[in-house]
Amino acid sequence: MVFDSIAEPGHEQISYFSDPETGLTAIVAIHDTSLGPSLGGTRIRDYESEEAALTDVLRLSEAMTYKAAATDLPLGGGKAVIIGDPEEVKTEDALEAYGRAVDCLAGRYITSVDINSGAEEMDIVARETDHVVGGTDGLGNPSEVTAHGVFSGIRACAEHTYGTSTVSDLDVVVQGLGKVGRLLAEELLEHGASVTISDVNQEAVDEFSAAYDVDIVAPDAVYEEPCDVFAPCAIGGVVNDETIDQLQCDIVAGSANNVLAERRHADALAERDILYAPDYVINAGGLVTVGKEYLGGTYEEAYEESEKIGDRLTEMIERAEDEGTTVLDAAEAYAQERIDESETVTPALPSNDSNN
Numbered sequence: 601m602v603f604d605s606i607a608e609p610g611h612e613q614i615s616y617f618s619d620p621e622t623g624l625t626a627i628v629a630i631h632d633t634s635l636g637p638s639l640g641g642t643r644i645r646d647y648e649s650e651e652a653a654l655t656d657v658l659r660l661s662e663a664m665t666y667k668a669a670a671t672d673l674p675l676g677g678g679k680a681v682i683i684g685d686p687e688e689v690k691t692e693d694a695l696e697a698y699g700r701a702v703d704c705l706a707g708r709y710i711t712s713v714d715i716n717s718g719a720e721e722m723d724i725v726a727r728e729t730d731h732v733v734g735g736t737d738g739l740g741n742p743s744e745v746t747a748h749g750v751f752s753g754i755r756a757c758a759e760h761t762y763g764t765s766t767v768s769d770l771d772v773v774v775q776g777l778g779k780v781g782r783l784l785a786e787e788l789l790e791h792g793a794s795v796t797i798s799d800v801n802q803e804a805v806d807e808f809s810a811a812y813d814v815d816i817v818a819p820d821a822v823y824e825e826p827c828d829v830f831a832p833c834a835i836g837g838v839v840n841d842e843t844i845d846q847l848q849c850d851i852v853a854g855s856a857n858n859v860l861a862e863r864r865h866a867d868a869l870a871e872r873d874i875l876y877a878p879d880y881v882i883n884a885g886g887l888v889t890v891g892k893e894y895l896g897g898t899y900e901e902a903y904e905e906s907e908k909i910g911d912r913l914t915e916m917i918e919r920a921e922d923e924g925t926t927v928l929d930a931a932e933a934y935a936q937e938r939i940d941e942s943e944t945v946t947p948a949l950p951s952n953d954s955n956n
């Protein structure tokens with residue numbers, strides 16, 4: 601049954617777009633607009649099957665709802681996928697057709713960058729719709745804001761675990777020296793932390809270690825490296841059945857999305873007395889930036905707002921302690937309460953008093 605796939609996670613709307621002339625095949629999933637228009641990137645990927653694409657867009661759009669709500673943003677959760685080999689489907693014609701598809705959703709879904717879609721692609725989409733952020737005339741790469749938000753989250757975790765938010769006594773392992781990991785490592789070093797870096801890209805490791813006084817750990821030994829904070833800033837699924845027993849840290853707090861291979865790994869971390877900062881809470885700086893672009897504001901304001909991530913995380917950590925749950929449970933409860941308390945603000949679906 602078509603509606604079964606979206607009923608349980610509570611999606612409002614799934615739209616399928618096909619434009620044979622340009623080869624566009626896309627799905628837009630709007631999970632929840634109780635707090636505002638749904639905002640989330642467009643992922644361009646050669647999925648194994650249409651079913652895999654649907655599963656991904658449903659999961660990602662639901663996560664955006666919780667990310668926005670847990671970040672106190674007046675935004676809902678949505679996401680889109682364009683199906684196909686990025687090299688083949690990223691034509692101007694197809695992206696323009698995609699822009700028209702987004703436009704017909706009348707602002708219930710605002711699109712942005714994601715894997716294989718960047719500012720250039722958003723510029724093309726913007727020829728056909730106003731409901732897009734993240735183009736070249738936007739606020740720019742959000743990585744600095746994301747890294748600063750993670751830094752603020754690490755301080756909150758340190759305050760809870762060690763009784764001080766000063767990072768100068770911390771040993772932090774940063775996994776992944778990409779756009780976010782590199783900036784996070786720099787900010788930690790600036791504040792006197794000891795940093796160990798790890799990346800599968802040897803060039804990135806060489807470059808960073810030539811510029812800064814850091815230790816290096818091989819990618820396959822990163823989980824068992826003793827440290828205070830393990831900061832995953834590379835890929836998802838790194839806390840899993842295999843790695844969980846290897847971890848020698850007190851805190852897991854980084855920018856990567858979907859850090860936990862499965863939800864139950866939050867409980868497993870708690871059992872090992874490792875504090876886990878939920879990914880969608882601590883890495884929300886990117887959403888804060890694109891949200892600021894859509895709602896109006898500057899990059900500097902987004903950067904300042906990312907500092908609130910630490911306070912919000914503290915609130916969730918304390919709630920988890922009070923209620924005897926994991927921080928992930930507390931974060932979900934916080935987000936869900938915001939959604940439940942809200943009045944639906946953007947049901948741009950046609951009202952039923954029309955005679956047309």
Ligand code: NAD
Pocket residue numbers: 742743744746775776777778779780781798799800801804819833834835836855856857883884885886887
């Ligand atoms: P990026 O692609 O710039 O960097 C990722 C880095 O991780 C690369 O240097 C890559 O070589 C390295 N890497 C890949 N696999 C690895 C492994 N197994 N071990 C060690 N290193 C590995 O990505 P980014 O923009 O820095 O984002 C990092 C993570 O944070 C991603 O999960 C992303 O989804 C998430 N995130 C990023 C932002 C943002 O603003 N850029 C916002 C929210 C979440």
